[in-house]
Amino acid sequence: EIVLTQSPATLSLSPGERATLSCRASQTVSSYLAWYQQKPGQAPRLLIHDASKRATGIPPRFSGSGSGTDFTLTISSLEPEDFAVYYCQQRSISWTFGQGTKVEVK
Amino acid sequence: QVRLQESGPGLVKPSETLSLTCSVSGGSISSTGYYWGWIRQPPGKGLEWIGNVFYTGSTTYYSPSLKSRVTMSVDRSKNQFSLNLRSVTAADTAVYFCARDGFAFDFWGQGTVVTVSS
Numbered sequence: 001e002i003v004l005t006q007s008p009a010t011l012s013l014s015p016g017e018r019a020t021l022s023c024r025a026s027q028t029v030s031s032y033l034a035w036y037q038q039k040p041g042q043a044p045r046l047l048i049h050d051a052s053k054r055a056t057g058i059p060p061r062f063s064g065s066g067s068g069t070d071f072t073l074t075i076s077s078l079e080p081e082d083f084a085v086y087y088c089q090q091r092s093i094s095w096t097f098g099q100g101t102k103v104e105v106k
Numbered sequence: 107q108v109r110l111q112e113s114g115p116g117l118v119k120p121s122e123t124l125s126l127t128c129s130v131s132g133g134s135i136s137s138t139g140y141y142w143g144w145i146r147q148p149p150g151k152g153l154e155w156i157g158n159v160f161y162t163g164s165t166t167y168y169s170p171s172l173k174s175r176v177t178m179s180v181d182r183s184k185n186q187f188s189l190n191l192r193s194v195t196a197a198d199t200a201v202y203f204c205a206r207d208g209f210a211f212d213f214w215g216q217g218t219v220v221t222v223s224s
Contacts, residue, residue, distance in 0.1 A: 034209075034211070036153075036211070038153075042216075043203055043214035043216055044153065044203075044211070044214060045214075046211060046212045049209045049210035050210075053209075055210070055212060087152065087153055089155075089210070089211070094170075095155040095167070095169075097152060097153040097154065097155060099152045100152045
C-alpha cells in the first residue's frame with residue numbers, strides 16, 4: 001500500500017500570507033495525485049487533480065506541483081475562507097489519502 | 107450538476123452489517139468511465155478510502171484493511187450504488203461519504219453519520 005505523508009501537520013499563518021503544503025509518497029505515484037480542502041462539517045472539495053490541474057471553479061491562488069514521490073500545494077495569498085484541512089490522495093496503485101494538514105489562523 | 111446523497115441507518119449494532127446507499131441525481135451512474143466510491147472519516151480523524159465500484163458493477167477495488175468485510179454494488183436502474191460492511195465494531199463509527207471518481211473524487215455526498223453501538 002502506498003503511504004502518503006503530509007507535512008506539516010499544522011500550518012499557522014495570517015491572511016495574505018503564502019501557504020506551502022507538502023505530500024510525500026512512499027513510492028512513485030507518477031502524477032496521479034489530487035488535493036482536497038475540507039471545512040468542519042462539510043464534505044471534502046476537490047482542488048487539484050493530476051498533480052497540477054485545477055478543478056472546475058477553483059481560484060488561481062491554488063496551485064499544485066510535483067511528480068513521482070514529492071508534491072506541493074501552494075496557496076499564493078491566503079483568504080479567510082482558505083483556513084481548513086487539506087488532504088492529498090493518490091490513485092496510482094489503489095487509492096489512499098494522506099493524514100491531512102490543518103491551515104489555521106495565526 | 108451531479109448530486110450524491112447517502113442514506114441508511116445511523117445506528118448499527120456490533121457484529122451486524124452496515125448497509126448504505128448512495129443515490130445519484132443530475133446525471134447517470136452509467137456515464138462511461140467513472141468509478142463510484144465510498145470514503146469514511148472517524149470522529150476527529152482523517153479520510154479513509156473504503157472502495158470503488160465501476161459503473162457497470164463488474165469491477166470493484168477495496169481497501170486491503172477492509173477487503174474481507176466489504177461488498178459494493180451498483181443498481182443502474184435506480185441510479186444508485188451501495189456499500190455493505192460486515193461484522194462491524196466501534197472502530198467503524200464514522201461519517202461515510204459517497205463520491206464520483208473520474209480523475210479524482212470530484213463530486214461528493216454530504217456524508218452520513220454511522221454509529222456502531224449496542
